[in-house]
Amino acid sequence: MxxxxxxxxxxxxxxxxxxxxxxxxxxxxxxxxxxxxxxxxxxxxxxxxxxxxxxxxxxxxxxxxxxxxxxxxxxxxxxxxxxxxxxxxxxxxxxxxxxxxxxxxxxxxxxxxxxxxxxxxxxxxLQHRFGAGAVRLRRLAGEGRLGRALLATCDTKWYRDEAYYAVPWRGTWESEGGGPTMGHGIHQFDLLLSVLGPWREVTAVAARQARDVDTEDVSMALVTFESGAVATVVNSVLSPRQTSELRFDYEHATVEVEHLYGYTDDDWTITPAPGHDTLSELWGQDRSSASSGHSGWLAAVLDAFDQGQEPPVGTADARRTMEFIAALYASAFTGERVQAGQITADHPFALRMDGTGAPWRKSP
Structure with a gap:
């Protein structure tokens, strides 16, 4: 208490x-x-x-x-x-x-x-970090039980129609800061980053395929991490069959979650590699019925307050995720690979997420 x-x-x-x-x-x-x-x-x-x-x-x-x-x-x-x-x-x-x-x-x-x-x-x-499955995954990975992280996929494929974008602040760089990369997929790839650690390089594309907005409505990225792991990240608001999926392939197991706006332990699966069957038992311990919603996140915040500590996902931590977003846009709009630390204070993509301008930008 x-x-x-x-x-x-x-x-x-x-x-x-x-x-x-x-x-x-x-x-x-x-x-x-x-x-x-x-x-x-x-x-x-x-x-x-x-x-x-x-x-x-x-x-x-x-x-x-x-x-x-x-x-x-x-x-x-x-x-x-x-x-x-x-x-x-x-x-x-x-x-x-x-x-x-x-x-x-x-x-x-x-x-x-x-x-x-x-x-x-x-x-x-960023509440998905605090669900039981994510906490368990980070613990097992940190203990070395899963072996090296090799590759991952991170998909946020949602559907938002024109009526959704009728709200005046949606779909503009000035008021929303970006499209699904900024406002929708952030939950999934923030969880990805919290598991795999610091990223090293991003190569990306972004497009405005179907929605009459200023921002992108879909983006895709290839990401290399400092650990050597590689990942794909997809962010979409054009997908009628909506899903939020993360898959992590380690040396000793594949760990996956599929949900939409919040997961429980029932949404996670583990597939051990041959010879590592005990991982299923480890994964099944301390199961929880709680959802990865705001309650678990707030409990972590209050725990930090009780201990006189900074609340979780503070500014330094959030900056790593925001730098990833800026790097994704920079790569997508310039056609270049972007390294961690490359977007310095005076960089166009530090000042605005659309930086030098989206290629589909409307003429004034």
Missing amino acids: SERTYRAAIIGTGGIAHAHAQAVQGSGGRAELVAVADVDAGRAREFAAKYGVPHAYGSAEELLAAQRPDLAHLCTPPALHTPLALACLDAGVTALVEKPPTLSLAELDTLIEAEARSTAHVATV
């Missing part, structure tokens, strides 16, 4: 905010939702009434000034993440930011600099 109950707030009461509210309510008293804010004050009041929250505000500034919570869940459209996270840091409030954390590497570096001056932190909500 936590030593204290942390005071939480939600800023932005759209769809994903409900998952955050439910996670707080399901925390067993470790956190309590004390306030919400939304630019639509009426929607904020409705949300507060639904979840029994005592205070609702029409702006984040009002909420932070009046309540000074321990943590603020930022559930707004992506373009607001950086200014709101900066406001939280100025107020000494830890910001828990929905993906993507910022629109660019430059914005993330701004948060890193501001965080160094604050008593608070910024952490990104």
